[in-house]
Amino acid sequence: MAKKRDSLGARLNRGEVAYDFIGNRKLWYGLSILITITAIVALAVRGLNMGIEFQGGAVFTTPKSEVSVSQAQEYAEEASGHDALVQKLGSGAxxxxxxxxxxxxxDQVRAELAKDLNVAEDKxxxxxxxxxxxxxxAxxxxxxxxxxxxLVVIYLAIAFEWRMAVAALIALIHDLTITVGIYSxxxxxxxxxxxxGLLTILGYSLxxxxxxFDSLKEGTKDITKQTRYTYSDLANRSINGTLIxxxxxxxxxxxxxxxxxxxGGGVLGAGMLNDISLSLFVGLAxxxxxSIFIATPLVADLKEREPAIKALRKRVLAKRAAAAAKGEPLDGPDAEDYDYEDEDRTAVVGQRGRRGRSSERH
Incomplete structure (x- = not known):
């Protein structure tokens, strides 16, 4: 009977399958910087199309009408002398x-619209x-x-550490900037x-x-007591483990x-729902x-600057180089039996090799 294969999520969680998010972080940083600059330039050049709530004016709601949106816009602009925005509601109004x-x-514009649309003014x-x-x-x-x-920075600094708080804050500003830039x-x-909608996405973004971060915190406990993984390795594993x-x-x-x-917005013409859902959709994406491409890679970059984590990285890379020179994979079948707290893994491997050859002679 064929053995049932584990799901992709389970294999990602165990580290059997992984994508190097941390190793390609410069690509993600560059992409985010490009998008952010584009958003900022758009805001500076085009600005935001502020609704009537912020610039003042009037909102007219007509009964069901056969007049097209473009024709109604023309009527409104002729009657008022200002730009008009017209939406067709689900009821035909x-x-x-x-x-x-x-x-x-x-009042004058209302009277003119009543004549042009051929409806009673009080309607x-x-x-x-x-x-x-x-x-x-605002x-x-x-x-x-x-x-x-x-409050977010304070909470994350207490629950995790200040580097994670800083990374989360940068990711949050990144999300808001992109959302506002798309609007512009x-x-x-x-x-x-x-x-x-913008205020609502703050929680979703985090x-x-x-x-x-929680997975990374658990995975990096006593990280300096082993020499199998660097901090970036475990950060990458945390992303892959929670990816699905x-x-x-x-x-x-x-x-x-x-x-x-x-x-709701496109078919039924629900104005307020359309405004909320648009910002939510962009912000959630x-x-x-x-969370995957910016926040965790930033944490890894900040942590790798610590002296203890730098030293750990050197030890891990040195042992990997020694294992590669001997043609022995770091994560071999008996990798869990190795003494990873020993500073010289090659000595451990060498001792095992000598014991094995001695047994063969006897």
């Missing part, structure tokens, strides 16, 4: 946003939004973001829903990172968000990437 309107001008709901409200939301969001990051590049409107779990949790999280984005 239109949501028309026009910035820079006061109460008097809003068009009008909501006037002042820019001060959006400014208050200020509170920045305050909440700052407090959150401070494609011109998506930034609304209160967007802000809610989830996979903390899972890998990270992929599964990310996919499971992205599926309902994709449903909100493409079905960026968070999954950074």
């Amino acid at each position: 239109l949501r028309i946003q026009v910035g820079g309107l006061d109460t008097e001008k809003s 068009i709901a009008a909501e006037l939004v002042g820019p001060s409200w959006g400014e208050q939301i 200020t509170k969001a920045w305050t909440g973001l700052g407090i959150f990051m401070i 590049l494609v011109g998506f409107e930034v609304t209160v829903g967007t802000v809610i 989830y996979d990172t903390v899972v890998v 779990r990270s992929i599964n949790t990310t996919v499971v999280a992205l599926l309902p968000v994709a449903g909100l984005l493409f079905i 960026a968070g999954a990437y950074s």
Whole structure:
């Protein structure tokens, strides 16, 4: 009877199959730097398309209409003299946003829209939004973001160590920058829903990172008492060991968000859901990437600068070179029997070889 093969996840966890994430970290760093620079340039050149909540104006909601979105946009811009954003809602109604309107001008635009769309004026709901409200939301969001990051750094420094806290913070800033940059590049409107989505992804962005850090913390206990693995080896093993779990949790999280984005927003025209789900979708994908390709490699780089870890690396590499020179694999069948705390592995191997030859003679 054929032996049942273990799953890829089990083989990754045992280190039987692995991808060298740490060894290729310069590639990931370069890719992230390129994306981040692109996002920053986009923000500097194009800026953000701020929603009506932040710039002030009026929102008109019409009853079900056969008028197309482009035609309604033309009507709104002619009546107001300002740019207009029109969305077709799932019920067939239109949501028309026009910035820079006061109460008097809003009433005039409402009357004009009623004539152009051939509906009763009292059937068009009008909501006037002042820019001060959006400014208050933005200020509170920045305050909440700052407090959150401070608490995260403190917690991770206590639960793990300061290097992991720094790496997690850099990965978090990386995720937020990419998300905001994509909004700028494609011109998506930034609304209160967007802000809610951005604040929500903070926890998701840290989830996979903390899972890998926990595995790394367990795997590197008393690391200097052995000479089989470097810190980077164990960091790479931690990523591979949690890789399937990270992929599964990310996919499971992205599926309902994709449903909100493409079905709720694209088909049904759910405005607020669309804004929240878009930032969540981009942020979740960026968070999954950074936890694997950015956060843990950064920790490995920081740890490899420590004198004790540097010394360990030299010992491991020296013993690997000695084993390679003798044609003996470091992780051979009897590798677990070797005395890895002994500073000279070649002596151990040599003694075993001499004992074996002596037994043959006798």
